[in-house]
Amino acid sequence: MTKPPSLQRLTQRPAWKDLAAHCDEVRNLHLRTLFADDPGRGERLTLTAVDLFLDYSKNRVSDQTLDLLLRLAKASDLEGRIEAMFRGERINATEGRSVMHVALRAPKGSTMLVDGQNVVPEVQAVLEKMTGFSMRIRSGQWKGHTGKPIRNVVNIGIGGSDLGPVMAYDALMHYSERGLTFRFVSNLDGSDFVEATRDLDPAETLFIVASKTFSTLETMTNAQSARDWLVSGLGGDDRAVASHFVAVSTNAEKVSAFGIDTANMFGFWDWVGGRYSMDSAIGLSTMLAVGPEHFRSLLQGFHRMDEHFRTAPFSKNMPVLMGLLSIWNNNFLGAQTVAVLPYEQYLKRFPAYLQQLTMESNGKRVTLDGRPVDHQTSPIYWGEPGTNGQHSFYQLIHQGTRLIPCDFIAFDHALGPLGRHHDLLLANVFAQAGALAFGKTAEEVKAEGTPDSLVPHRVFEGNRPSNVILADRLTPEVLGQLIALYEHIVFVQGAIWNIDSFDQWGVELGKALAQRIIPELEDGTGPLDHDSSTNNLIRRYRRSKGRRGSRIPISPPDGETP
Ligand code: G6Q
Numbered sequence: 104m105t106k107p108p109s110l111q112r113l114t115q116r117p118a119w120k121d122l123a124a125h126c127d128e129v130r131n132l133h134l135r136t137l138f139a140d141d142p143g144r145g146e147r148l149t150l151t152a153v154d155l156f157l158d159y160s161k162n163r164v165s166d167q168t169l170d171l172l173l174r175l176a177k178a179s180d181l182e183g184r185i186e187a188m189f190r191g192e193r194i195n196a197t198e199g200r201s202v203m204h205v206a207l208r209a210p211k212g213s214t215m216l217v218d219g220q221n222v223v224p225e226v227q228a229v230l231e232k233m234t235g236f237s238m239r240i241r242s243g244q245w246k247g248h249t250g251k252p253i254r255n256v257v258n259i260g261i262g263g264s265d266l267g268p269v270m271a272y273d274a275l276m277h278y279s280e281r282g283l284t285f286r287f288v289s290n291l292d293g294s295d296f297v298e299a300t301r302d303l304d305p306a307e308t309l310f311i312v313a314s315k316t317f318s319t320l321e322t323m324t325n326a327q328s329a330r331d332w333l334v335s336g337l338g339g340d341d342r343a344v345a346s347h348f349v350a351v352s353t354n355a356e357k358v359s360a361f362g363i364d365t366a367n368m369f370g371f372w373d374w375v376g377g378r379y380s381m382d383s384a385i386g387l388s389t390m391l392a393v394g395p396e397h398f399r400s401l402l403q404g405f406h407r408m409d410e411h412f413r414t415a416p417f418s419k420n421m422p423v424l425m426g427l428l429s430i431w432n433n434n435f436l437g438a439q440t441v442a443v444l445p446y447e448q449y450l451k452r453f454p455a456y457l458q459q460l461t462m463e464s465n466g467k468r469v470t471l472d473g474r475p476v477d478h479q480t481s482p483i484y485w486g487e488p489g490t491n492g493q494h495s496f497y498q499l500i501h502q503g504t505r506l507i508p509c510d511f512i513a514f515d516h517a518l519g520p521l522g523r524h525h526d527l528l529l530a531n532v533f534a535q536a537g538a539l540a541f542g543k544t545a546e547e548v549k550a551e552g553t554p555d556s557l558v559p560h561r562v563f564e565g566n567r568p569s570n571v572i573l574a575d576r577l578t579p580e581v582l583g584q585l586i587a588l589y590e591h592i593v594f595v596q597g598a599i600w601n602i603d604s605f606d607q608w609g610v611e612l613g614k615a616l617a618q619r620i621i622p623e624l625e626d627g628t629g630p631l632d633h634d635s636s637t638n639n640l641i642r643r644y645r646r647s648k649g650r651r652g653s654r655i656p657i658s659p660p661d662g663e664t665p
Contacts, residue, residue, distance in 0.1 A: 113470075113601060114477050118178040122171045126435040129168065133566050134161060134540040152421035153407045153584050158571040161540040162428050162508075163436060172427040173417050175599060181423065184598040189413055191217040195376070195605035196471055202605050203372075204379035204590070208405035208583070217374050225372070229384050230402075233369055234395040236349070236387075240309065241280055241394065248343035249306045255284045257299060258388040259329060260313030261321045262459065263377025264351070265289040268313070270456035271381060271389040271401070274449050274582050277518040279392040287388075288329075291321040296328050305336030305347070312350045313385050315377055317357035320614070326361065351384045376605050378459050379590060382583070397579040404583025412591040422588055425570065426595025429508070432568060433482045438506040443486035446513040446532045447577055453512075454486030457589055464593045464604040471601055480600050486510075490531050501539065501563055509569040511536055512585070516576040532571065539567035624648075 113119055138144050138160075148160035164172075176182075187194050191201045206215035206222050214221045239245040243252035258268050269287045272279070279285075286299040300308070310329045314322040330344060337343040341362075349367040350358040358368045369384035381389070382405055390398040408422075417423045432438040441461075443454045465481035486492070489511070500507045513532045517525040542565020548558050572588075574581045597604030620641065623629060627645050631638040 112477050113599075116178060118171070118175040122168075122175060122431075122435055125168060125171055126431075129163070129165060130436070132163065132165070134163060134568075135542075135565065137163075137165065138541075150419060150421055150424065152411045152415065152588070153404070154574050154581050155408075155421065155584055155588065156573045157421055157425070158536075158573075159424060159428060161536055162431070162568045162570070163566060164428065164431060168431065169418070169424075169427075172431060175430075176417055176423060176427060176595070179599045179601070181417070181595060181598050185413060185594070188594065189215075191215065191222075191374070195603060197603050197606045197608070200376075200605070201374040202376065202379070203374040204376065204382070205406075205409045207375065207380075207382045208402040208409065208587075210403075210406060217372075222372070222374075226383075229370055230399075233384060233387055233390050233398075236367075236369075237390045237395055237398075240391055241283070245309075246346065247306050247308070248337050248340065248346050251304075251306045253309045254282065254307040255286065255303045256309050256311065256388055256391055257286045257288060257303070257329065258311045258313055259288045259322055259325045260311075260351075260385070261289040261319060262463075263380050264313040264315065264319075264322065264385055266378070266452075266456045266459050267381025267385060268388045270450075270452040271386065271582070272392055273452045274577065275389065275393045275397065275401075275579055276449060277577070278394075278397050278579060280394065283391065285388060285392055288325050289321065291324060293328070296325050296332075300329075300332060305333045305343075308333065308347060310348050311387055312348060312352075312358075312361070312363065313387070314351070315353050315371065315375075315380070315385075317350070317352045317354040317361070320617070323361075330362070349387070351387055377607075378463055379605075381586070393579060401579040401583040404578075404580035404585075405587040406583075407580075408584045408587035408591070412587070412594075422591030423595055425510075425588070426592045426599070428568075428570070429482065429592065429596060430599055432506070432508040434478055436506060436568075438482060438508050438568075439479075440483040440485060440505075440507055442492075442500065442507050442509045443484060444489050444492055444509055444511050444535075445486070446489040446511065446528055448488055449518065449577055450512065451488045453585075454484065456586075457484050457486075460589060461593055463607050463610075465596050465600065465602060466609065467600075467602040467604075469602070471603055476600060476602065478600070480602060481596065489535070490528065493531065493535065497535070500567060501542075506567065509536070509539065509567070511569060511571045512573075513571070514574055514576050514581075518577060536569045536571050538563060539565065539569055541565045542567075 145160045150157045188202055189205060191203055193199055194202050201217045203215060203217055203222065207226055209215050209223050211227050213223050215223050240253050245253055247253060265287060272285050288296050288299045312322065312326045333347050334341055334343055344362050345364055348363050350363045351369045352358050353371055353373060355365050355368060359365050369387055371380060371383040371385065375383050382402055386398065412420060412422045429441060443457055445453050461484040462481050467480050469475055499505065500509065511532050513529060542563035545558055545562050548561045553561055593604055623631060623641055624644060627648065631641055
């Protein structure tokens with residue numbers, strides 16, 4: 104008796120098996136052949152979604168591959184899963200939460216339900232509050248404790264409360280208010296805070312403490328240091344905190360306990376996952392930098408891509424196609440990573456942002472019902488802006504032994520046009536994608552008069568897959584579309600793999616262990632009962648710390664019980 108599809112292992116389902124069998128047949132099919140056999144391929148396998156153009160023709164797929172991938176999506180009930188997200192169902196099963204970041208960018212007046220409640224009015228109310236606050240800061244109307252206007256904004260947060268704001272600040276710098284200085288402090292390493300604040304005047308500095316839970320070790324430690332720095336810099340008056348600290352959180356009680364007036368708190372909700380929160384109040388620094396109008400355009404970009412994802416037929420749906428292609432490359436062709444290569448300096452932090460979005464979401468080893476998967480899940484996402492990467496790791500992509508699918512991202516227009524730069528930049532994007540796909544044969548290398556001994560070194564196998572994403576220029580709205588595109592690619596992958604893309608239990612174990620070790624280092628004494636390696640590392644640190652002249656006594660040498 105065949106099991107119902109929901110209980111069948113993914114790799115045992117007919118749609119998956121058909122893809123596996125098909126992959127055996129086409130594994131060695133070269134992009135040179137695919138292009139030679141279909142002169143229209145480069146135009147045919149393209150797609151426009153909102154303002155983004157995608158050329159996916161340089162993937163190692165035939166029309167049959169695409170059909171089979173679309174069948175897999177259907178067999179995995181991708182459509183039902185998308186609807187479940189938009190309906191506010193608790194699709195984050197292990198945390199029992201709805202996943203409604205799409206409501207953060209829903210237009211005013213629309214309806215998005217969570218537990219039967221329309222959340223759009225609350226979302227809009229927070230946006231209004233952010234708008235009012237941003238205007239007061241940007242106009243100089245909001246005064247610090249000594250009466251000076253705010254000139255510096257320091258966002259303190261980590262993970263989802265940092266990576267989005269950092270990326271967006273860089274990405275939208277062209278549109279930002281240059282009279283304000285922005286810094287981002289995330290690391291528990293004190294150097295991050297020290298370097299971020301060393302040239303700032305406390306009297307002109309605003310701290311945004313961005314933490315959904317308001318209990319994250321890194322953020323609360325940095326926030327406490329910020330408070331000390333500010334109060335001591337302003338003559339020891341604790342009342343200074345009121346005009347120099349605001350909070351972004353879901354936890355009013357803890358915000359208030361820290362000493363921040365909840366009137367200066369910008370809320371969000373447990374149905375917004377940290378890595379999906381940059382368009383919530385977590386984006387306050389972004390709004391301060393670019394202003395409320397540009398922030399609204401960013402949201403509009405997200406929303407337009409949401410609508411595309413929700414309504415476009417799968418064969419013309421950009422997140423669906425890119426998600427399926429990544430599954431083809433990862434699960435069938437055996438690629439282990441994806442390189443994201445923006446040819447746009449303002450997107451320099453986009454790969455780092457995507458690392459969390461993709462890998463924290465889909466780096467999972469059990470299915471929604473808790474059974475080990477029998478296939479690979481998230482590939483490793485990484486990347487650097489072009490053309491810099493070309494002079495570093497592209498060698499491996501072109502001639503190494505691994506298959507590295509690439510997403511190239513570029514724009515028709517530079518935000519800061521400068522002489523020939525943009526034509527040269529774009530020539531490089533097109534050239535790289537072409538060189539990866541088609542390579543250079545031994546015959547071609549020989550025909551150039553290359554000595555025989557060098558021929559193997561100068562051959563490019565080609566057949567390296569890539570996507571090219573193009574847009575007119577990097578605007579706030581286009582940035583929103585681009586981020587939503589990848590959010591939904593992650594969703595598609597997670598739906599096919601049948602995993603929970605919205606929890607992150609994998610970050611807990613190390614955190615809990617650190618809590619146990621902290622007093623062992625701070626106190627510097629006391630018995631240790633970890634494994635021998637951890638014990639030894641702690642003892643070594645205790646000895647070294649003691650030698651630095653700390654008050655902490657030197658522990659006995661290795662092997663002796665302290
Ligand atoms: C993201 C994760 C995680 C989170 C940080 C910060 O999806 O949940 O990166 O954003 O741990 O958490 P707080 O915002 O609660 O400080």
